[in-house]
Amino acid sequence: MSQVLGPAAPLPLLQPPAAPAAVSHRDLRDDTFWQQLPGYRGLSAEEFHDYRFQSRNSVTSIAKLQEVLRDLVPASFYQDVSQGVLRSTMSLRISPYILSLIDWHDPVDDPLRLQFMPLASRGVPDHPELALDSLHEQAHSPVPGLTHRYADRALFLALDTCPVYCRFCTRSYAIGLDTPNVEKVHFGASTERWEQAFAYIASRPELEDIVVSGGDVYNLRPEQLEHIGKTLLEMDNIRRLRFATKGPAVLPQRLVGDDAWVGALLGVVERSRQLHKSVAVHTHFNHPREITAITRTGLDRLAEHGVVVRNQCVLQRGVNDQAETMQLLVKRLSYVNVQPYYVFVHDMVKGVEELRTTLQQAIDLEKQVRGTTAGFNTPAFVLDTMGGGGKRDVHSYEHYDREHGIAVFTSPTVRPGAYFYYFDPVHTLAPQIQQRWQDGAERAAVIHTALKEAESRPRP
Ligand SMILES: *Cc1c(COP(=O)(O)O)cnc(C)c1O
Numbered sequence: 001m002s003q004v005l006g007p008a009a010p011l012p013l014l015q016p017p018a019a020p021a022a023v024s025h026r027d028l029r030d031d032t033f034w035q036q037l038p039g040y041r042g043l044s045a046e047e048f049h050d051y052r053f054q055s056r057n058s059v060t061s062i063a064k065l066q067e068v069l070r071d072l073v074p075a076s077f078y079q080d081v082s083q084g085v086l087r088s089t090m091s092l093r094i095s096p097y098i099l100s101l102i103d104w105h106d107p108v109d110d111p112l113r114l115q116f117m118p119l120a121s122r123g124v125p126d127h128p129e130l131a132l133d134s135l136h137e138q139a140h141s142p143v144p145g146l147t148h149r150y151a152d153r154a155l156f157l158a159l160d161t162c163p164v165y166c167r168f169c170t171r172s173y174a175i176g177l178d179t180p181n182v183e184k185v186h187f188g189a190s191t192e193r194w195e196q197a198f199a200y201i202a203s204r205p206e207l208e209d210i211v212v213s214g215g216d217v218y219n220l221r222p223e224q225l226e227h228i229g230k231t232l233l234e235m236d237n238i239r240r241l242r243f244a245t246k247g248p249a250v251l252p253q254r255l256v257g258d259d260a261w262v263g264a265l266l267g268v269v270e271r272s273r274q275l276h277k278s279v280a281v282h283t284h285f286n287h288p289r290e291i292t293a294i295t296r297t298g299l300d301r302l303a304e305h306g307v308v309v310r311n312q313c314v315l316q317r318g319v320n321d322q323a324e325t326m327q328l329l330v331k332r333l334s335y336v337n338v339q340p341y342y343v344f345v346h347d348m349v350k351g352v353e354e355l356r357t358t359l360q361q362a363i364d365l366e367k368q369v370r371g372t373t374a375g376f377n378t379p380a381f382v383l384d385t386m387g388g389g390g391k392r393d394v395h396s397y398e399h400y401d402r403e404h405g406i407a408v409f410t411s412p413t414v415r416p417g418a419y420f421y422y423f424d425p426v427h428t429l430a431p432q433i434q435q436r437w438q439d440g441a442e443r444a445a446v447i448h449t450a451l452k453e454a455e456s457r458p459r460p
């Protein structure tokens with residue numbers, strides 16, 4: 001039943017008490033969920049939530065997957081995963097924690113399975129305009145592993161490993177082990193390379209803000225984390241640091257139990273306070289189910305010391321593209337003191353076309369999310385443009401042809417005068433349009449038309 005309210009109509013008041021569903025974001029899972037997996041059946045909470053157990057038992061091969069799941073899934077599932085891994089740009093690596101949170105009664109459509117475990121049977125051909133390193137990070141790198149795209153901030157890739165490997169990683173050109181498809185550019189945790197990056201950062205007075213990423217700073221040794229953090233903070237020009245890690249989402253046990261690593265982080269944060277500068281942790285939760293009671297325990301440790309934690313989420317079809325899921329994620333993150341910062345439209349990444357949504361879906365979802373909770377906990381929906389134009393608000397396109405699935409953006413602060421494209425997944429378009437994308441000349445014509453439309457728009 002819908003009703004149009006005129007300007008003078010009184011608004012209905014909220015009716016307390018709220019239904020239990022309205023506060024379901026507070027229901028954090030606290031059961032022995034891992035015991036549904038044959039390989040973890042005998043483990044107590046203490047054993048399973050030991051961070052050393054979690055890192056040592058990460059599943060990195062089909063053989064290990066079989067040891068844990070045994071007959072929980074049919075042989076055909078294992079075959080599907082092995083075929084998927086062969087075609088993937090990322091190596092397989094899943095923590096026991098994430099593996100146990102997958103619903104093994106329906107792994108094919110499970111939002112966590114989708115992110116970490118490829119199934120060949122679910123693959124969709126890549127968009128014809130797609131390339132490795134679509135964001136051109138390497139082209140904007142004055143020093144290997146340092147991308148300086150925006151004037152006042154830079155992205156420093158300190159290392160090239162992570163506690164898990166996400167199928168959809170934008171940095172598949174560098175992160176993780178080589179795969180049959182990709183021989184990677186490696187950015188190992190090397191002091192020599194770091195020194196070059198530090199020298200560059202110190203030599204650029206306009207730089208104030210460094211994103212220390214990778215890879216994942218969870219995989220730095222405590223003394224390495226401390227060395228990077230303190231070296232950067234001591235530079236006069238540097239005011240802000242962010243440490244990027246997926247750790248809290250996939251291996252929260254480390255925040256609970258690894259005193260040396262957490263201690264190093266807190267040491268850097270403390271130093272930033274003495275210097276009147278700021279350090280934040282940027283993490284990467286994509287689905288509300290990734291947040292359980294142990295996550296909260298881990299994050300509480302950071303909250304106790306006033307550490308600011310923000311979230312950068314990747315919008316994925318079947319994972320978090322439904323309004324209820326994204327609303328729940330935003331509320332649950334806020335509840336555990338993580339500030340939802342960005343929702344990224346899925347980059348054009350090889351081998352994961354089935355995970356991308358259209359730009360329009362991102363715009364629609366933003367409308368559903370804003371208003372769910374406080375404005376400071378409401379994520380910005382952004383798109384990182386192909387070709388290195390940087391992040392743009394999803395609504396700020398110059399031109400968007402939904403029929404052909406092509407959007408054109410400008411980026412006045414990064415590359416004035418240049419145009420950047422985003423392409424909706426071809427499989428979401430009408431059959432005759434899909435045909436056009438498969439033909440080189442037709443494709444060029446579609447892109448040319450979109451560019452002309454964008455150029456004809458009056459601009460300030
Ligand atoms: C995302 C990003 C940053 C940080 O940008 P914010 O919008 O401030 O989060 C810096 N450098 C590069 C290359 C980036 O991709």
Ligand code: SF4
Nearest residue numbers: 162165166169215246
């Ligand atoms: S944790 Fe981040 S860098 Fe590592 S694989 Fe996932 S998306 Fe890529």
